Amino acid sequence: MMHKFRMACPDSVAETLELLAGMEGEIAYLGGGTDLVPQMQDGRRQPDWVVDLSQIPELACIRFDGERIRLGSTATFTQIAGSALIEEQGRCLAQAAGQVGSVQIRNRATLGGNIASASPAGDSLPVLLALDAKLTVLGPAGERRISFERFQIEPGEGLRRGELIAGIDFAAGSRGHTGDGRHVPADKSDFSAGGRHPIRVSAFGKIGSRQSVTIAKLNMAAFLEMEPGEGIVVKSRLALGALGRHPFRLRNVEEEMRGRRLDDSLIVDVTKRLQEVVDGAIPGRYSQTYKRQAIRGLAADVFGDLQQQVSVEKASSSNGPDQGGGKEEQEIGC
């Protein structure tokens, strides 16, 4: 029942940009089609051109360049969820990817499509905030790099006509790497606590109406950097989704967490603050009552996961830092 449209299947980014010049009317990029195809089927979207990005190898890779983890926009959630590199360097992204839709959906759905669709409940979005990810956007006017947070909220910074998301990158987050991706050998750490490297952990959680194939009623991602000795939070990024048009960072809460230990009393305090955030985000909405209660479960899941990771990291950090990547086996499609 779809209306008529024209389709292009370029093999490279360069070819895509060339083709763009000759296209008139509305252009829609096709990733996995899990959002676009149903929308075209029921007529909500009627693009004149559909440009398939799935045949462009350079957009499908997942790699580590020594500093940052770089994902092509057409990396599928199956690839991301199964990537040892992502699991190691940005665990919350692997977790979120593994909870998108069903196996069949994950086999097709792409990270770029999730970003461009910009659903309030999109599962990768709070993750990209927690990882402070940057996007590479290409279009008729050339290339621009922009933080995902600005891309999301600033007027005019979203996708413009003909623009496509080419890549997503974030600082490698495993132990043994600094927040900005520089490798820090254990003995030269600039952290005072026994000269040991910081611990970085991240986690994602989601509450839907069932275990899987469910749109989030709430989702949350957290990234923590901890000083290893006393387990003090040095830095954190916390983001909540499905509470308004876009997921958002909780900078106040992040600030309050700084300098505290990741113990149960912190979780209790954070939970209280999260409930206030819910109240502030959707006051008077029917779902407010439920979400303010359920966020307690979500916080327990996410912070419980972080606590567990920290204890595992602590146990293994006495054996010296991991050497990062294991590059060859972990990279996909490059």
Place this chain on the structure above:
Amino acid sequence: MAVRGNLEDSENRHETAGPEKLKQVGRSYPLHDAEAKATGRIRYTGDMSLQGMLCARILFSPLPHARIRRIDAAGALALPGVYGVFTHENTPDVLYNSQVWYAGQEALKDERLFPDTVRYIGDRVAAVVAANEQTAAKALGLIKVDYEELPAVFEAEQALRTDVPVPALAPWASPFFSKEISVGHVDECFEAPDAVVIEDRVETPKIHHAALEPHVCVAYPDHNGKITVLTPCQILYSVRLVVATVLGLPFNKVRVLKTPMGGSFGGKQEVTLEPLAAFFALATGRPVKIQLTRHESIISTRTRTKTIGYVRTAWDKAGNLLARDLKTVIDTGAYTSNGAIIGMAMGKKAFRLYRIPNQRYRTESVHTNTPVAGAARGYGSPQIHAITEINIDHAARRLGIDPVKLRLRNLVRPGDLDAGGGPPLGQAQIIACVAEGAKAFGWAQRRDAPHGTGRFRRGAGMACATHSNGYFGGFQDFTTMTLRMLEDGSMILNSGIQDLGCGTVTSMKQIIAEVMAISPDRIEAPEGDTETSPYDVGSQASRVTHVAGACALHTAGKLKEKLCREAAKLLECAPDEVILQSERIRSAAHPEKDCSYGEMVSLIQEKNRTEIIITETFQAQDNPGSYGADFVEVEVDTWTGLVRVVEVLAVHDVGRAINPGFVRGQIYGGVQMGIGYALTEDIAVDPVSGRAKGDRFSRYHLVNMPDMPPVRVILIEKGGDLGPFGAKSIGEIATCPTAPAVVNAVNQALGTNLETLPLTPERILRALACQ
């Protein structure tokens, strides 16, 4: 296709072996079309394309109640490729009821092809018939409708209020149907000073059947004024009846063919798209297909009734159920459909599960401006059992008696009569179900295990249910079949059967094969065709295996007699000396003169000048209860309100499993539907706007595979009733005990008395907050 018996067949089956050793009955052959379905070779109605076929799309009302002032179809008609636009102005105004299944059946008729006043969001305003779907869809957007909005009512109890004016929905006031069944002295029992009285108000939701295949239909005319309708339905002869009535055609000018079923669960047990497709085909002279989207199927076809149940029980301290007072308020939506008889179907079940000397059942049915309710797996049984079984557990809590013990004390026993005056219960084996189930489930240990005090709490619950085996005792129930053996020994069964994917075709073959000493592979059993097949009531009322299966058995028996009689003439022996074995035939006296069935049938034709064919009508003569008990363990997340069903054990008294694989399949699916009914499924009509919130699968949550618990099945097969080899129904009862068992388990885990289904996380947290 190779057919194999299932190795597991002997497991978990409690049989009282009959005297005969069965060869075909009791084996798990696959569905006759399983391979074609799995490989994609089957052609569902949606796959069918006929030469010159047009597509129809329907414009559904966006308003819950409105008079149509004017419809301007000019824009749509001007679009190239549009063959017709149909509205209340150019279609028959014949009123019909979509659920009648026999000519002369009394029912309120309030539906027509296109009404001039739309009564719910999803009612039919107009349709476009065009060369293709795309054009039809585009044309729909060009139809301009001028509505005069009318006040609407969305809640059944609102419709019943007498203190405020309620909008007149139909020519009938609310309730449009009410009835009472009463035995004994109910009021006196509640007044007795030492009676423990337990009172509940249980609410069950409108749900969607969620068959994989949305509603679809194809119709085509021929050069002689005959209309053929291809439809995946459960009720061929109802389709013929309604289509002929609406179009004003003789019955023999309407031919209805059953197409492969892509799922129904009662959703295709009513006449919905067929008269439209038939009318459009007649009007355009072309084949016409109508295929709904999921969203359209949810809002515009049929749902399960929303039901509010008020239940009061009176008990003595020992746990004897002295009396029960039940009342149901049934929200049938905007049109009557089965709104009257479903209330009675519910009530009848209430007299067939426990021995209750004093019981009153009252029911009131009302119209609301919401999607139309109708048949849905269990036909009221899941509703009434949710109401009554939640109350039994509530009583168990208050009396301090274990729910299994309380039930065992009060359940009916084999040979009991129906206190409400219905047919005898037959070999009602519910006590065996509960006793065997409690043992196998480890009920006592699970029930007594600590619930936990932290975030996650565990609980165990169970519930019982009963269901019918046909219409005997209520309506006429009979089937006619014609069975033939051909000159090569293969066979054809000609009947009106309609396989809903439950295995009717294969089951009939197994029954015939058992009698005829032949392989089921050698039998063709096509589904019904109203032009050539004998009459059948339909695949409804859990009647098919019990009644149509019995017809197959009797017909095969008669055919065997005839074969033996004719063969005896040629073998020069008495008919009872003829031996049929492994598709070969001989006389006892001369076993060496043995020939194949085919050779014998050919000889009979040549020498005796006759055919091996029998037509037999079978009338149902009993309607025993089928019984089932589900045992469930759940884990509740008290912080998010999410429930995980940890395990289910389903124990069913099926009399005899003709095909145990099919029986288990029905139970697994029934449990899946039951868990959804208890926890997640709800069309959820907004009480302010009348719009269904659960009008698509992203907002209507079925229980999917990751959420499915392990399901264990035990079959109780003690036979004894008049079904073939003692078989009783399973398709509907499979889903009846599940929802209350889940609810009871949640209530045990939390110490709550939740009684509004589904138990959404929101409702669970609210109940916990009130503790």
